[in-house]
Structure formats: structure tokens, C-alpha cells
Amino acid sequence: MVQTNSRLQTKDPCHPLDDLIRTDRIPHIWCSGCGIGTAFSSCLTAIKSTGFDLKKFIMVSGIGCSGRAAGYVKLDSFHTTHGRAIPFATGIKLGNPELNVIVFSGDGDLFAIGGNHFIHAARRNMDITVICVNNLNYGMTGGQAAATTPYKAKSTTTTLGNPEDPFNLPLMAYASGATYVARWTMLHIRDLTDSIEEALSKKGFSFIEVLTPCPINYGRRNKEKPLDTLKLYQDNTIIKNGANPSEVDIDFEKGVILGKFVDEDRPTHGEKYDMIYRAVS
Amino acid sequence: MEPAVLTGEHYITGDVACAEGALAAGCRFFAGYPITPATEIAEHMSIRLPNVDGTYIQMEDEISAIAAVLGASWTGAKSMTATSGPGFSLMMENIGLGICTETPCVIANVQRGGPSTGLPTQGAQSDMMQARWGSHGDYEIIVLAPSSCQDTFYLTITAFNLSETYRVPVLLMTDEIVGHMSEKVIIPKAHEIKTVSRVKPKGRKDHFKLFKPGAKGVAPMACAGEGYNIHVTGLTHDEKGYPVMSVDTQAEMMERITGKIRNNLADISRTESYLLDDAEIVVVSYGVSVRTSLAAVEEARKLGIKVGLLRLITVWPFPDDLIRNLSEKVKGFVTVEINLGQIHREVQRCVGWKVPTFLAGHPGGTIIPPENVIEILKEAF
């Protein structure tokens, strides 16, 4: 927990992103050393750099530490139920296609309980941008194994090591039909911000995975101090734009591949629906 | 573009009448997932919606269908979904989100026999308690039950009007029998149909509180993209919509979401009575069972039994006072419903031990034959 910032009482903005933050909701709940805040501010910077009308940006989150983003962003924002941010966002986009809809949520939310919605929204090429904060575990509930937890990693429910293999998220996004797929870590803040801006400016289903430390619940159990995780992000990653998504499994020993993997153009759900159902009549 | 209101005389099923009622009420968004016996509502909406500038989408399951309905409602679109037992179960968590976030929408449950996959093609009324209490936590909800195809048309409109008035999901609890039967349905002229839309906020956008009760205890509703910077969460929240994890905020929020229903019962509660003035016995029924109850009451009157019918159009909130008052005057009650006594127990709760209460029910699959009701009337009184 952070101490209340007395500067926030003054009227002058004290951070370049203050106009996009509900400063009356600060302090936030994120632990010190948590990476979500960095991914969040990267997203806000990207939103600003698009130059689009801020009134038309909507952020939708599910449940989890990452899902709290919707509660801090000063945009129309929706904090929904666990796993259901994408279908909620789908309803918003279909209800008012003028809106730019961003889903900002966690790996557990988007790929375990909400995995089915992810693949279907990608298949439809729903015109939304999904940002997944992947901290390799369920942070909010205290560090249980997720569908992204590496093989043999420790968690409160895999105390001897995870017997399961994790999803390769970019591969799943690509295979399901996403037209934009990228992965960065929160340390690669410039690339990440550029990537989010690019995704927001692009039509169709865009997916960005952001590797993010959860020192409290993941790092602690896997012998990674907060700085160790950042060091891994720096030393054991390889930027390879255009890499084949089937070759980007997360393995820090081999080196984790980052970059933009997919950037295609295909008609969106809305365009196809309008063409088939609204053209004549 | 086609007209949204198909004025004229039609011979259609209850499911199609539901879809046409929705369109006449101004529904412009439907998200669904196929399930017998509700599928025809989705099919009809998929054909009609794009022609009235609306949008239909078939989602990957009922969880996402209701989630999309809530999302669409927050853009200002009158939105609905339709399902039956298994899908209704899957929707429960997000129905709770709709209640907590005061999101208007309509959910039609064309009931079939349960539990589980049950009797997919045969009617029942056994989700009535699930309609009341199916999502976790305390809340109030509005539930309507149509008895005919014409009724389905009108009550779907009422469902939208109530949901828009009170910012609450409204459940239209029909059943396989009404859903699949075909009857004459008269659709009036568009200007003869009363439709209600949510109250929009006025005044300064930066001072706006999304959950601050206005007239009738209902907060005006700003929508996504209108510049209010709204925040909507299923966490316990204050009038601004911000999460506050405190006992007081919980109590205040619960008062807002239950009070707006409890304090407007006269407007929300709808019943119809038949031959009740001199009745000594009251038959209580709703939905399709009203039809068999009516036949039974008429037949019993011929036999000299002084019986009348109370039809619950609004099943929830339950008309406690009405039944309590009746119980002072009559000799007993018979509840007619296709389940093992869900509303019967509510009648009992209101009547207490003042007079006897009976159930004419069965576990589902067909109507309650009027003879069963007459039998009880003859033997018990």
C-alpha cells in the first residue's frame, strides 16, 4: 500500500498522465514492485498518442489485480466479472461501433476462465484491443497456478512444481484469428507503448501480451527478487519481430522471444455483418 | 429498413411474439446462444434486427451472451437475450452484475423441465425460484409471466419498460408451451404502444454521480462514449460508482438497489383477478397455468363452488399484501403451477396458518389438467 500523495490534493497535474487517471482513487491497490502499473501507464501513454477523442475510448477489465486498471483510468470504464471482459466489450463495440474498446486484464482472467471468449472474439475479428498482463499466476487470490504458469514453477497450489504446461498466448491468438499479435515485457516500455498505439490505431482484433512481475506472489515462490525478474526481462529476452508464433513459448533459459508477430488486415466482424446484413434493403 | 412494429393481425408462436414485442419496445441488440425451446426468439431476432438498424450476435455460450447484453446496454441500446434452464443457470453470475450495476436489459427464460438437461422440448415452470434467487447475494428483481402469445408480446414490452424505468434486469419467465404454441397476436399501431427509455442525466458532466438516486429512487443513466467518465463495477460501490469496501457502503448500495423496487410496488406489481369478489377459495396461478386454472374455476363454479382466480402477471416482487388481505376473507388457496410448489410456498408464507393452502402442481412436461385442480377444490373444501 502506498501513502496518500499530498501533491494530489493540489489542482495542478503532477504527472503527465494525471488527466487519464482517477486521482481521487489513488492510492491504488498494487504492491510495490508490481509491474501492472508500468503496463497500465504504457497503455495510457499509447491512448494519448493516438490523438483519438478520449471520450470514445472505453476500458473494460475482468477480475484480478490487473483487472483493477479499469477502476483507475479516467475514461468510461467497466470492471466486469471474472473472465467476461471480452464478451462485455463485444457488446459495447456492437452497441456503438464508434467506440475504441480496450480490454485490459490478467492472464488468469483472459486465458483460464475467459479463454473461450478470447478465441471466439479473435475468430470473429472483433474490432477490439486486448492487453493481457501476464504475471504467470493468479496474483489477486494469492499466487495459485494459472494457465500461463511455466512447467515446474512453484505456486500455492503447485508447491512441488507445476505439472502442467502453459499456453503459448501469441500462438493461441494467431491460431484463433487475431490480426495483430505482439509480446513485450513491462521493461520494454517504449516498444510496448508503440505496440499498443499501433494496435489501437489498427482495425480488427489486436492482442498484446505484457510480461509483468508479480514479486509478491510469483517471484517470492520462485526465487526471483523483484530486480531478478527485471534482469531476466533484460538479459534473457530476444526481440524478433515477425517470429513464428509457434516458436515463442516462454522459456527464460532458452530466451523469451518478444516482438510483433502478426500484423494482418482482414475485414472485422462489424464490416462483415454490415456487408451481408445491411447492404441490401 | 423495415418497420420495427409489425402492425396487424398475426398467427405466430409465443417465441416469435416475444421477439416482435422486444422490437416494438425498441430492443436493438440481441446476443444469444441456441437452446430449445427459446431458439426461435434468437432466430427471429437474427432476421429482424439488422433490418431495423439493430444488431444480432450469436455468442459462444450463455455467459458471454448476457455479458454482451450488459455491455450493449451501457451504450444506450435496449438489449436482450433469451434462453432456457441450462442457459439460465449459466447466466446467473452476470445477471447479478446487471443488478449490482443497475443495467437495464431483458432476459427471457422459455422454461422447460429440469433439473439439468431435463425435458428440453416440454414445458415447466420450475425456474421460478431461480429467477428470484439464482444469482448470489441479496437483491430484488422483476419477473413477469405471460400466459398466451398475445400476452407474451405485451409483457415483453412491459419488461423493457420496467427495466428502463428501474435500471434493473427484468426476467420474462415464459415456458415451452406458450413459447411453442401458435395463436392470434394483434400488434397495434406503433404510436399506440407505450415505450419507456431510461432517464438521461442533465447538468455538469464532471459532477455527475452514476448511482445517485433520482425520481423513484432510480439514478439517471449516462452511457459509454457520452463524456461522463463513468466507472461501473460489480464491487460494492458508492453513488459515484467507485468501489468502497465498507459495511456502510454495502448497506447504502443494497438500499439503493432493493429500495427502488420495494418502494415502487404499486407501479411494478401487476395482477388480474377473475370472480374473486364473492370467492371463498382463491386459485393463484401465473404463466401458462393460468389457462388451466381458468378452465377449472369456470367448471367448479358450475358445480357451485365459490372459487375465483388470482393471476400473477408480476411474480416477483411477490404480492405479499394482496395475498395476506385475501387470506382474511377466504377459506383457502390453491396454487396451480408446473413445479413442485415453488410459488405455493410463497402463498403459504403470506397466508400463514390462517386458512389451508394446497398445491396443484407436478414435476413438469405438460400442463396441469383442470381436472386436477377441480379435484382439489372438491375434496379439500
Ligand SMILES: Cc1ncc(C[n+]2csc(CCOP(=O)(O)OP(=O)(O)O)c2C)c(N)n1
Ligand atoms: C467466478 C470467479 N471465480 C473466481 C474468482 C476469484 N478470483 C479473483 S481474481 C482471480 C485470478 C486473477 O488472476 P489474473 O487474471 O491472472 O489476474 P492477476 O491478479 O494475476 O493480475 C480469481 C481466481 C472470482 N472473482 N470469480
Ligand code: SF4
Ligand atoms: S499480488 Fe502480484 S500482481 Fe497483484 S498487485 Fe501484488 S505484485 Fe501485483
Ligand SMILES: [Mg+2]
Ligand atoms: Mg495473473
